[in-house]
Amino acid sequence: MNKYLLSAAALLVLGTNAACAHITLETQEAAVGSTYKAVLRVPHGCDGKATTAVRVQIPEGVIAVKPMPKPGWTLQTKKGKYEKSYQLYGQAVTDGVKEVDWSGGNLPDEFYDEFVFRAILTADLPVGQKLYFPVVQECGDAVDRWIEIPAAGQDEDTLETPAPGIKLTPKK
Numbered sequence: 001m002n003k004y005l006l007s008a009a010a011l012l013v014l015g016t017n018a019a020c021a022h023i024t025l026e027t028q029e030a031a032v033g034s035t036y037k038a039v040l041r042v043p044h045g046c047d048g049k050a051t052t053a054v055r056v057q058i059p060e061g062v063i064a065v066k067p068m069p070k071p072g073w074t075l076q077t078k079k080g081k082y083e084k085s086y087q088l089y090g091q092a093v094t095d096g097v098k099e100v101d102w103s104g105g106n107l108p109d110e111f112y113d114e115f116v117f118r119a120i121l122t123a124d125l126p127v128g129q130k131l132y133f134p135v136v137q138e139c140g141d142a143v144d145r146w147i148e149i150p151a152a153g154q155d156e157d158t159l160e161t162p163a164p165g166i167k168l169t170p171k172k
Contacts, residue, residue, distance in 0.1 A: 023054075023135045023146045025164045026114070033123035033171040036062075038133065039116050040164065045109035046139035053103035053138035054115050057147075061125045064088055065097035067117040073105035086122050103138075125168050130156075132165040 026039035038056075045051045058065055060083050069075045078099040085092045100117055107113050125131060134147035148159040156162050 022162055023137060023164055025133065025166055027166065029167045029169050030121055031169045031171045032121050032125045032127055034121055035118060036121050036166070037116065037118050039114050040133075040135060041112070041114055042107060042137065043112050045107065046137060046142035046144045048109050049139035049142050050109060051107040051113075051137055051139050052105060053101065053136075055099060055101045055103075055136045055138075056115070056117075057134040058098050058100065058119070059131055059133060061086075061122045061131070062119045063093055063096050063122060065100065065117055065119040067097075067100045067102075068115075070102055070105065070113075070115065073102045076101045076103070088120065109139075121168070123171065127168050127170050130165040130167050132163040134163040 023043075024041050026041055027037070030036040040054065040056060042051055042054060063082070063086050065077070067075055067077065077097045078101070079095060080098040081095045082093070085094045087093070100115075102115055121131070132149045134145075134149070137144040137146065144161065146161050147163050148161050149163050149165075150156040150159060156165075
């Protein structure tokens with residue numbers, strides 16, 4: 001009996017450490033129809049190697065993305081068509097940033113850093129649900145893909161490599 005309790009406790013501790021190790025968003029709730037400042041927190045490298053690139057996929061309904069440059073990193077955006085047209089300051093918007101890439105930097109495994117962008121969360125995003133921002137973290141030849149999105153009814157804590165997400169709240 002004690003052996004089973006010890007095994008369960010060990011799994012709980014390991015699971016807790018793994019859950020704390022992934023890339024997260026600093027602010028985990030945001031109102032639809034508002035501006036959102038996304039701060040991606042990178043707490044470690046990949047298997048002890050320094051982080052050299054961070055790429056974040058922008059989900060549908062997130063528009064007018066403006067990333068913050070980081071000294072020592074190359075910043076690029078990839079643009080594309082939205083699935084539908086959105087209104088932005090009275091103008092129809094049909095395309096924009098779909099991915100933000102910071103590369104060429106060097107964030108050693110023992111240090112922590114943040115990667116930032118601002119965007120508008122459109123008013124028609126589903127209030128009460130979570131919106132996920134898949135992230136790929138490169139560390140030289142090693143890669144961590146924080147891209148898992150839970151299926152309906154699935155507990156996101158069961159995911160091994162969860163995508164960072166925010167809970168969508170009503171506009172204030």
